[in-house]
Amino acid sequence: MNSMFTFSWSCGGYTFQVLFKAPGSTPAIYVAEAIKDAAQEVLYPDGIILLNVDGDDSEMQSILGDDALQGALKRLGTKTGLYTATIGPDQKNVETKVVESMPLADFITGKLRETDVLADMFKAGIQQIFTSKKIVIPAPPGYHFQKPSGDSASHFIRAEEVLSHSQVVDFLALALLVRMGKRENLKTIYIDTMGISSVAYALRELLRRSQSNNIIPRIVSFHSHDGLDKIDSPMPGTAYCIISASSSLSLEQKWIEKTRCKSDDVVTLATFKGAVGDENAIFTFERPDNWAEHGAIPTLGTRGLRTLGERFQQEQMPLKKVTLSRDHHPLSTTKDLAQQFWSLPFLNVDVATPNGRRRTFYAEGTLLVKNRTFQKWLEKELRSKVPASIQGIIYQNDSASLTLARKCRNYLKKFKVELPWGMHSSDTYERHLDTLDSKRGLLILAAVIGQGHTLLGISRDLRARHEGSKLYLIGLQVCAEKSESKFLRSNLSNTKDGTNGFNLWNCLATGSAMHQSLKREESLYRTHPALKPLFDYRHSRQVNVGLGEAALLPTAIGNASLGLRKDFLFWPEGYKEGSQHVALVLATIGAILEHARTDKKMDERYCMHSDTVQHVILDPQNFNRFNDGIIQASLLRQAYPSELNYSATHEESGFMREFLLKIFSARNKPQGEAALEFALALAIHRLKIQKTDLEIVCSRTTELLTASDFDKHLLILLNLARNQPPSNSPAF
Template sequence: MERYFQWNSMSSGSGGGSEEALVVCYNDCELSPTQVYSDIEKALKYSRHLPDCVYIVGSSSQLSVFKEAWEPHQHRLLDLLKRGVKNECVRIDQYVFLEWRNNDFISHTLDGGKLEYKFSAKKLLRDGLKALVLKNNVISTAPSGHSFKHPSGTLNSIFIQARELASDEAELCLVGYALALEYSDKLKKASKVYIDTMGIHTFVKNALMRVGSKAEIVNFHSYAQLEKMNPPMEDYFCVVSASTSGGMAKKMTTRRFREECISTLIDRTEAGRLGRILLPLDKIGIKIEVKEDDGNTLIEIIGENFSAKSKPPKSVVIALKHRPENLPQVHSHFGLGRILGFYDDNGSNKLLFLDPEQMLADKEFCDWLDAEIDWSVSMATNLIIHSDDPGSVKLAKMVHERLQKRLVDKPIRIEPCSRLDIQKFESITGVLVVTVVARDGGILREISRDLRAYIDAKTPRRFLAPIGIPESRKAWGQLKSFLTKNPSPREYGFSNWLCLPIGSDSKENAWTRLTNVGTKAEMVIEGFEADVSQEVRNGALELAAELIEKYRHSLLPTKDGKDLSLSHGFLFFEADSEISERYAEVSQSAVYLTIAAVLQCAREHNEHGLMLRPTGYESAVLSPECFQRFNDNILQACFLRSCLPSELDYSASPELSKLMKEMLLKVFSRWDKQYGDASLEFAAALATGTLKLTRDDTTILLNESIGLHKEKPSSLLGLLLMAKGKDFIN
């Protein structure tokens, strides 16, 4: 997790112009001067431009570290200060630390000079809360034709989810500081703090910790329990999570809760409201027009969850905007013959396996490795641990050779992770862990746990994982956090060259689902009746089962048994790259990895219209148009195999289901032509339940398609019969 959260704040200057501050708010972590320099440098790098001043929000202990970092003898301080100079003109005039002490913020200029800027802590924190609202999608807008029904009974087009305000520890601390600063007098006196949902429990708890209060937090579960409550005799305070109408605060006053003891975290406006509002959206420039219900489908809000009578899915068309940033580099190093699969020829149970042999000899990678060793690997390192695969063994030897040249007088050992024991750590002063390709990081986690058991936490260590193909960016961040966090004041090191999230690593996937269906073919033979002769039906199901077994390490073939392949002009191959010039050599697994990475990029996309990810009230599916745009048989098959079943579930949308039905009818009727080369893959997706249409469309599709092929046994007919008999099997 990040140590800090940053944002920018604007204010009117004394000379009539505007002044801008970069604000860095730390979580409750221990800091070192080295981390101070790297954090501020990184924050300045990600700021849209150089600010007039920098404010740091933190604790008294963090202030001590910053003061140490600003002492004149610190050699890195001058480098940091130079970042605030542009064209020989000082742009960042001052660094100010806001220390939280005695329930308020105290300003300290780190250079010891007079405070030149007059940003108030309340103003800075409110701008930080605005940044969180925008970053974390706190405001939900109902899709077209829908309205939210709030617990108060209000019907409108928006819903504010206060629980989404913070997504990590630094963001949580920002909310805690804002609450503590605004309501410190009430929170410190209260023996009980009432909240309307558990979603804000951590916010209130953090604020209570700031003011040194041990008040009990009581959740009254929105309107349901409020009717049964009366104010306590002792001091209390009430925090409402969010409101668009002010109804909760009004209801509380009718239950004799005092208005001065009621606060709402986020409200659309503070005009006409009872109690105090921490963040009125109209005051920070977020104007929300509330539209009353006009006969729309209702999305009922229960607490902070949704329950909808109808949830039409959002369809997403895959486009160039979904190309992952690192995809071209992965194609360059692994695209031709270095992506192995599926479950075959790799000696493991992995769906895909990257062969790093070519990458390890690449000059670009070797330059990165040299720089990483020079700049990041501790000079105390005298042990290299590697995972047991051949690529990691070779990388460990490369690292050892380079390290030994730099540390001539220090012997450095190499050990495989499978042969570690406590005796081998008796004289260890620093550890470097090497694995060339990491998926979910299982091996790295095991090694990390062993190291924590065998050696002191203060012994430096670094994890070197040049290639990452995780499930998601979030999963990669969690792995990095697991490996680097430790009880010492400093984090362990983590080095990564290329990271390409490629989606789920679950044991249940398109291959396992198809294998399971193939084993149940005889159940269809025994118990399923269809408008096909028994001889043809039995023969077709046997052919389908044989096909599934034969092609369990690849995609299903065309009618004449040819492998699915790629034609020229694939959108996600760089036009001038080697892979785009040698299409005949591109493996099925390389195409699959590409599509899987593109889909995962779509799931994690920040733009709502391009995001292939469901929300609490809206599902998301792959648009049927994608199968027309990407009409190579292998691309259609890879979409079917790499999509989650929910992303191919058109049963909730009659319009999308009909489009998919019409396309599949054409595909199955043209099995013997190029247009229908992916027929077996489409039929398999129906048979496994990966691809779903409405019940009526499914019946029409299967009846017509089976009728076209019922005269003689075929693997396609067998898969269609499996799809028709799926309900019987289940």
């Protein structure tokens, strides 16, 4: 292996090959080989520059006089020239010499004396160092990085990956030396991790060679954010700090605040463009297309992966596959709701409410209030929980909650319970607070809620005006996570005297995957006009109009909606087959998956989470097990992208390749009725397989397509899946 670090550099319209000779002994044969390599390029460089540091004069003379080097120069002939450039002891001046003269000799000897030109040369070398290896590491599928700073991000910069060759380390140290300039009183070089200690020691050696004093700086690692508070602030001008990498440059800022040093006393080797102060870093990366951090992380459905130890390593366990089953994933919530409402238009999907909010799942509260099972529960709660001191009712301002409030008032009248304060909506009760008795109880009602913002607002407003008992009775809470319901219960029921009550008939926690899927679908619709005929009716609806039976993409058979057949594993018997169940099936699958993700009591083998660093996926066999198109499509919509990422292993990716080929080839039959949903999942990258398998699926399927509208849309989605421009013309 050649110990020379070489890189190309363009300046003034010319191209040069720079050969860096590290300090110390370097065999002349290495320099000769580097020159020969340059001579073998198709396009000769306009010049070859042998870059070295002051103090190697005798070494350079020996190299230049060596027979091997002279032979290499003869090979160059008159095609290019060789020049030496020596960085002076002050790290600013450059002494240049002509070894083999060419017309560019005057240009070289003049230009390299300019400070900006020297900095540009080092910038070219640094560019090669940081782009030659994979430095920006993505988190494993299903995870995000919990960085030492406490922040979260989808990617991590591992700068020490570039330090595997000594000549690279020496060049990086020289770049730092030129940057920091002459420092006669430097006593300590701080680093954030021992992973970059080789650079610090190389820098110290360069300082020793270039300075006349006998001060040898100490090398001290403060172990990133954890150790920053434990170091003593150095005296001004006595320390220099090298930070390996930071995506936000937060560690550099904390160092400046802690030590009160100048900004040129600290440097970060690598960061991302856009970070505050990124112009001061040695190198800046473009942020990856799928970059996410901080507030965007929760929407990814990923788990935190801590970076531990001095070298920020992560452990990872083998893939965990989960097959859904009635025995291991039962959920009475969805079973009961399905049985109560499967013959009614109870649930809808993606409904825009008049207040401007979108509900991924919208429950029709009036049907809930009329339900006999719910009414029995309500009567029991009123008999056993309503305080004797009750004076009135506050209800959420919607028609279903108003009906619920009237039922409660009429039922209480049977027991001679009067409501002297009356019955008021959440929009009007504040007008009547002057007549409210602060000691007597209140009944607060809502038929259907989401996160419960209205109820939280009522609780907040009453805090200063009412100290009596408050009983909250809610019919159904539809939310993304069960923790939202626990949070609401905790906030509304916890009081100093323990007199508040919170009772909920049912909670439907469906996860946030469906919401993400609809957003990605809408983004595709907005950016690709060719898909307008397929998506237009889905994303141009009026207020209070949901997708209904069209919540999933249609089949190729008569453009019909996907329908449910007999024997759905998670429902009891008794329902009628048909497409009227789309919203309920979506909610059922979403609730089962969310329960599997969050239930701490579930057997580790069957839960969709792992307490260790392990990628958890839906076993691809689920798509064979649940072979109704409506259930397959619901799995695609309600699973998180990490749970559908089969690109990590050849086995799972290969299985999905063959399965997708069967689905697309059978698109005109019941077996392939969810073909558009699978194609969409590939196009918006919810479903992932390895690139080679994806190419096979797309190319073989394209050969089967006809000129039908369905096949045109399928082709567009498949082309988007492999990042090709949309096309609606199948290749026959």
